[in-house]
């Protein structure tokens with residue numbers, strides 16, 4: 001029986017930072033064709049996953065690097081081995097890879113520069129191109145439907161996620177003009193019942209609504225909904241404001257005709273009559 005191997009301490013070759021004790025996962029790797037001796041150098045956060053990704057691309061003949069893909073096609077999978085050459089922490093991957101590229105000038109590498117992989121580092125223009133290509137490829141296909149279970153999982157994983165302002169704006173833009181389904185409307189209306197907004201929130205809502213025009217249809221609907229319901233109580237302060245605004249405002253002939261017609265049918269209470277008389281006597285309209 002042999003003694004158990006002593007756990008190997010793994011440190012970053014660049015900054016000497018401690019990485020773990022078992023096997024390295026992040027660092028500089030090689031993919032070598034053992035028959036020809038050609039190799040490719042790359043760096044990764046996760047060597048096992050990266051090798052799987054490369055292999056899957058080779059197997060489906062879709063590897064972005066045609067040079068190594070051709071070699072794979074010619075010599076077969078068994079000719080290739082993946083080796084982690086040097087351990088490096090995530091922050092040191094690029095300098096570590098660059099030093100290997102400079103030292104070995106591997107024949108399979110097309111670019112002599114170590115590049116940041118992944119979508120985070122792609123330019124906006126590059127990402128737009130990818131998006132357009134994907135859209136074109138998917139055009140005309142039926143949409144992908146998630147199962148109820150998977151939708152629940154997606155929703156659970158999104159719950160509580162804090163999004164950047166930019167991301168929220170993008171999400172809003174995408175929703176513009178998309179009609180809500182009936183079930184979504186119902187859910188929203190149940191959600192809002194009995195909710196009380198803070199003053200701050202109400203101010204924000206009002207600001208967002210400022211200048212917003214309702215369609216005739218919306219106004220009709222709003223008016224129908226309000227019919228027969230008591231109006232919102234108006235404070236004395238607000239009433240005074242309305243009064244002040246109304247003074248001196250000229251009404252269109254149309255509006256005056258409407259008011260006239262409405263008041264012809266109206267009977268004032270004795271209290272109101274008294275107040276009207278008082279007001280006429282006391283000044284505001286007196287010459």
Ligand SMILES: [Zn+2]
Pocket residue numbers: 012013014015016017088089090091092
């Ligand atoms: Zn490091």
